Amino acid sequence: MSTENCFHCGNEVVKRDEIIFEEKSFCCVGCRTVYEIFSQNDLSCYYDFEKSPGATPLDIKGKYDFLNDEKIVSKLLDFEEQGTHIVSLYIPHIHCSSCIWILENLQKLDKGIVSSQVNFHEKKVRIIYGPEETHLKKIVELLSTIGYEPYISLENYENKKPTIDRTLIYKIGVAFFSFGNIMLLSFPEYFEVGEFWIEQYKGFFRWLIFALALPPFFYSASGYYVSAWKSIKSKMLNIDIPIALGIVVMFVRSTIDIFFDYGQGFFDSMCGLIFFMLLGKLFQQKTYNFLSFERDYKSYFPIAVTKVNSDGQEEPIQIYDIVKGDRLLIRNQELIPVDGILISPEASIDYSFVTGEAIAITKKSGDKIFAGGKQIGKVIEMEVLHSVSQSYLTQLWSNDVFQKRVEQKYKNVTDTISRYFTPALLLLAFASFGFWVFKEVVTAFNVFTAILIVACPCALALTAPFTLGNVLRIMGYKKLYLKNTTVIEQFTKVDTLVFDKTGTITTNKKTAITYEGTELDLLELKLLKNVLRGSNHPLSRRLYDFIPNQDKLEVTHFEEVTGKGIFAEIDNHSVKLGSSQFLQHMSENTHKKTKVHVEIDAVYKGSYVFNNQYREGLEKLFENLAKKYNLVVLSGDNDGERKILEKMLPQATILVFNQKPEQKLEYIENLQKQGKNVMMIGDGLNDAGALAQSNVGISISENVNVFSPACDGILDASQFSKIDYFLRFSKNAMKTIYMSFGLSLLYNVVGLSYAVSGNLLPIVAAIIMPLSTVTIVSFVTLMSNFYARR
Structure with a gap:
């Protein structure tokens, strides 16, 4: 009976059960319904990313009635506030770009959903929704209806992580068991032992070997067949196609050898190949998980x-x-x-x-x-x-809302090579097979299989993520915490560095502070101390530390105007602190020093004068940076310290003063319009807009719990003098990537030359393949560690 493939899920459809809708074939009412839902909501682009990407939706009537219980729902939620609930759901079916696209457009299917964000690696979707307009049960049922049923276990809703998948370990165990026993049973024939009992039981041993080879072929290697089949269906050739083809060729050839008594076949090589490839995959998985764990744990904010x-x-x-x-x-x-x-x-x-x-x-x-x-x-x-x-804070910092759209050149290089590599590899394998088959059939099959295995571009694909992952980890140890690996590449493109002054190139530690004006009594000092207690501005924190300890008072009203000052009401008194413009007191400031003016109960009292202390190593840092970058100091303060900075900093450094937060942003924008690639270094408080606008924004942290999600990195203030080191290290990281690309391609060229000439057995190729992965990972690790030490 003729069959079609379901337009939605790709399963075979028997003609008599076929459902036709809009000239498309569906296997069941569920798949047709999902297509209708997508079509009616203008989401049919789902099918453009990948052919037949969906799953057949299951009948879930009554399954999620327990979500009517608000206590259970409250346990499942990550965040629960009036008007906003956030939940993270584990969805096992996430597997391709279509899945990501539809799950990040759920708001089109349910108006109560505000936004949704997919974590592809963890197969999770984070959904923000309004509880007045929709409910968690409704969302879960919607996901199930479109074929993305979430995993929710009542037994472990306190710990929402699903059970660990040990399938790969089981497959390796089966492959290793068969590989070892087949090798043992093959020794007599290898050494051509001619005793009577060997000759008598040769057939039995061969069929026993055949039986032992079946579990690795059908179970251990199943992942390669599934991946290859999906790749063919979506008309995109991935690297699993030649691997699956090589395994099938070895199995068929070995079965024919035993059946027609030509020999014992290559079952030992086939099982060894599967075992070593799975071992390489496990190594890759463990390394990724290790890097992910380190990233999650080490990327805590140094606040x-x-x-x-x-x-x-x-x-x-x-x-x-x-x-x-x-x-x-x-x-x-x-x-x-x-x-x-x-x-x-x-x-x-x-x-x-x-x-x-x-x-x-x-x-x-x-x-x-x-x-x-x-x-x-x-x-x-x-x-x-x-x-x-830690993971929650990292997730919050890495929210897509605050991500900058950056070019990822290294990914494009990897993707381009992978896209053309597989067809070229298949062409070379079949051409070599055609050449050898007329000379020696056994060698032809060996050459064909060895080529498919040895040229696996796994090492090529691992180059960029492993290098940048290791660099990210090293920078974390050195107290520069970057949002993601793309920031490292952006570092290499920077040509202009813009520094804030107060709290960035100056330190917040205690320095000489003097008071000018009417002497303050104990009550007034107590008022000031309690008002300053609530502010995070660098000058406020320094002044708070400077004023002696006082009794605590309740602040009834507190308002801090960014870049200007503070207005507060406390113990029936009003207090104003800040710039002379904010207090509307135009004092004579002949020396233009940094001052915080004080007004209590509408009476001007005087001002605290700050003698700024610049960070250690500032002059040396700017001297080194000036050789390669355009330097700008952008300050909201007056220009009282212009002469000091002109003496300290390189002559080409541009000094700009009296800049409000919005003017800082405009200044960065104008630099970018001139074609500059700008890195902004600020304190994250008054500079949030400028940090967001810049190509790379780095926030300096010095015992201040100020969070700026717009920044790309957080630098511990003690490492300020090492900014030049971090920029050089990033350039060397990209150099390491290109070197490892070359090493990986060299390995493939050498391996293929041996394979085409018939001098490389499939089992040797299977051992070399994971070794090449180890070599590349070791190389990038050693090189990045070497550059880190330099």
Whole structure:
């Protein structure tokens, strides 16, 4: 009976069961319904990415009724606030670009879904939705209806990670068992032992070898057949096609040898080939997982949170030292790093980093507040419910909303080579087979199989991710935490470096601070100390440390105007701090020093004068950078220190002062219009817009819990003098990639020359293939470590 393939899922359709809709063939009503849903919602592009990418939807009536229970739903949610819920669902069926495309367009199928983001590596989709317009049960049923049923286990919803898939290990075990036993049974024939019992049982041994070869052929190697078949169906040739073809050729040839008594065949080579290739795949998988783990763990932000001790003393601690029950102090614009309970009477939380909505939510004492929110206004205190989740913070930082669209040249090179490599390889294999088959049939099959195996471009494909993954790890150890590997490549394209002044090239550590004006009494100092307690501005933090400890007072109103100053109401007094323009007090500033002016109860008191201390190694750093880059210092401060900076910094350095945050952004934009590739280094507070606009934005962190998702990297302030080192290291990383490309291609050329000449057996090729992967990974690791030490 003639058959067609289902337009949606690709399964064979028997003519009598065929469902025709819009001149397309479907295997069942479910597949047709999914097609209708996509078509009606203008999502038929789903089928353009890959032919027949879908799965047949299953009947799920009543299966997810337990999601009507709000307590269970609350356990499954990552984030639960008024108007916004976020859930991460594990979806095993995710396998191709069509899956990603449809799952990131779910808002077209359900208007209650705000956005969805796929993590292809982990097969997860993170969905943000409005609980008033839709429900988790409805979303899960929608996903199941279109063939993407999520994995939800009630037994382990506290820990939503699915069970570990050990299939690959089982396949390796089966292949190794058969490989070892077949080799053992083949020894007598290898050594041509002619004893009576060998001759008598030769047939039995051969058929026993055949039986032992069946499990590796049908089970262990099944992944290659499935991948090759999907590749052929989608009309895109991947590397699994020649591997699968080589295995099938060896099996068929060996079966014919035994059946017609030509010899014992190549079952030992075939099983050895499968075993070594799977071993190479396991090595690759383990290395990727190791890099992923290191990236997740090591990419914590080098920010400090202020912990309030039992005696009321404040001390900065690293976020990964936070434990349940700790009491934290969160200042204006600081990130809430963990879930907790609000202790202060009231708080205003901005969850725009999580939800994309910039409307602040008011919380009362005793309410739960979630990690990822940003405190707006006066200082608050909270009690920790859970220790910090590194993976959550990394996910928040890496949110697609804040990603910059960058060219990824190394990926294009890898993809281009892989696209043309497979057809060229198949052509060479068949041409060589045609040449040898007229000379010696056995050699022809050996040559054909060896070519298909030895030229596997696995090592070629691993070059870029392993190099950049290792560089990312090394930079993390040296306290530069990058958002992703594409930033490394962007480093190599930078030609202009723009530095903020206050808090970037100057340090926030205690320096000489003097007061000019009417002497402040104890009450006024107490008011100032408590107002400054809520600010994160570098000058505020320095002044807060400078003023002696005072009793705590409740701040009733707190407003910080970015780049200008603070207005606060406290204990029935009003306090204004900031620039002279903000206080509308035009004082004589003949020396144009950095000042913070003070006004209490509408009476101008005076100003604190700061003698800036520049970071150690600043002059040497700028001297080295000036040889290769255009340098700019962009400051919101006045030009009082222009002469000092002109003496300290190279002559070509451009100094720009009195820049508001929006003017900094415009300045970066103008540089880019001139064709410059700009890297901005700022403190992440007043420079958020400029960091976002620049090609690469690096935020300096110095015991300040300010979170800037727009930046591409966070540099610990102690490593400021090593910026030149990081830029050079990035260029050497790209050089390593190109060198390893050359090494991988050289390996393929040498291997193929031996294979075509008939001097390379399939089993040797199977051993060499994973060894080439080890060689490439070792090479890029050694080279990147070598450049790191230099």
